Amino acid sequence: MFPRLRVLPLLVLLAAAACDEGPPPVSTKDHAEGLYLKGTAEYLQGQFEASLKSFEAMKQLVPNDSRLPAARGEVYLSMGRLNEALAEFEFAVKQDPRRSTNWSRLGFIQAQLGRVPEAQSSLRKAIALFPHDFNALEALGELHLKKGEHDEAVRHFTLASAAASGEAKSALLMRALDVLGQQKRYDEVLTRARKAVDEGIRSPEVLSTLGDALVRAGKLPEAASAYQEAASRSPRDPTLWELVGEIHMRLDKPGDAIAAYKESLRVKDRAVVHVALARIHLAMDNRPAAEDELTAALESVSGKDTRELRELAELLATLGRKPDALRILTSLSAEPDHVKDAELQLTTARLARELKDTAVLQAACARATAADAGVKKCP
Incomplete structure (x- = not known):
């Protein structure tokens, strides 16, 4: 019995000793790696100052870690501190000249600072x-574009997209297409x-x-077909369905046009679309349907869109x-942004003359002749 009684105190002593030892010490390498991960996470969360402090603490432990200059450079770049970012990436390419990302970021920063060559x-x-x-590739394309080298810009944007x-x-391809469009090279765009x-x-x-x-x-x-697929892939854009409707009208397909315009209205209720539908109904000798669309247009009009107001006035x-219609045109033609719109002033003047509103007629004619010296005679 005595040996067994002595075993229990011994086990208690061993357990207490184990508790006193605590967790094993963390190596310098592991500590540095933890700081790197911490700094990266802080950077991704937008905590830039905290990230720089973590990377600085890491530098005290492993000053020659080749990842540090690039990591610090990215933080400085996100903070808009370009000169400090430049210095970090200049050091990064010296430490690790075979890492393409270092050269890429360095080139981007140099471009931002106007150091083009x-x-x-x-x-x-x-x-x-x-x-x-x-x-x-994109950054090179932008540099070529600034220098007016459009073919090289298009080539690099296309390579970047690929x-x-x-x-x-898609965004990079659109850069190439936009350059071609600005140069009116429409066959190439197509x-x-x-x-x-x-x-x-x-x-x-x-x-x-x-x-x-x-x-x-x-x-x-x-x-x-292209616009219709674009509309199906952009469910919040009502204008694409409107374009489909306009094309179907030009193709003399009123039924397809009506269907497209209704899809546009499903996305957003807009007066211009109701006006377009009203015109279709008028062309089909369905005046009651056209008047229903006019009512819907008046209910949905925003009052901020010039095109919307002009088309609504025409339908009225x-x-x-x-x-x-004249009330809308009178208000619109008197706005500072539209006083130099000679066509709008003449449209207002014609309707004012028809309705024998001399005051509006004279005001619109005065604005029309002031806006366009070619207007010799006002209605």
Whole structure:
């Protein structure tokens, strides 16, 4: 019995000793790695000052860690402290010259600081190390664009799009298409947009651009299809369905136009769409339906859209409510933003003359002649 009684106190003593020892010490390497992860998480959360402090603490432990300059550089870049970011990435490329991202970020910063030749050199080094660096390709494209080198800009934006994925692929392609559009190179816009869609880049922006190009080329059925797909991929944009409706009207397909306009109204109730529907009903000799649409237009009018108000005034005049139409035009033509719109002033003057409103007629005529010296005779 005595040996057994002595075992219990011994176990208690061993357990107490184990508790006194505490957790094993953390190595310097593990501590530094923890600080790196902490600093990265703080950076991603937008806690830039805290992130810099974590990276500084890490530097005290492992001053030669090649990840530190780039990590600190990214933080400074996000803070808009370009000169400090530049210094960090200049050190980063010296420490790790084979890392393409270091050269890419350095080139981007140099470009922001207006150091164009240096930026081009850095970006080309990044691409030489990693040809699919779409950030470097995009930055080079922007530099070429600033220098007026449009073909090179388009080439680099296209290469960047090919290297990118997700939403960036479409956005970069749109940069190329926008440059071509600004240069009025519409045939190239059509060719490239059609090719992109065929290859699976079917974002609303690319499809809309294709639709625009097809309209210019007179290919209306294809344009309607492009806009319709764009509308289906952009459920919050009512204007795309409106474009589909307009094309169907030009193709003399009122039934398809009505269906498209109704889809637009499902997205957002807008007066201009009700006006368009009213015109279709008038063309089909359905005056009651047109008047219903006029009522809906008046209920949904925002009062801020010039196009909306002008079209509403025109519809009111067509349906015999000319005094109401003149009230809208009188108010609109007197606004400071529209006093130099000679066409609007002449439209107002014509209706004022018809309704024998001398005051509005004279005011509109005066504004029309002041806005356009070519207006020799006012209604």
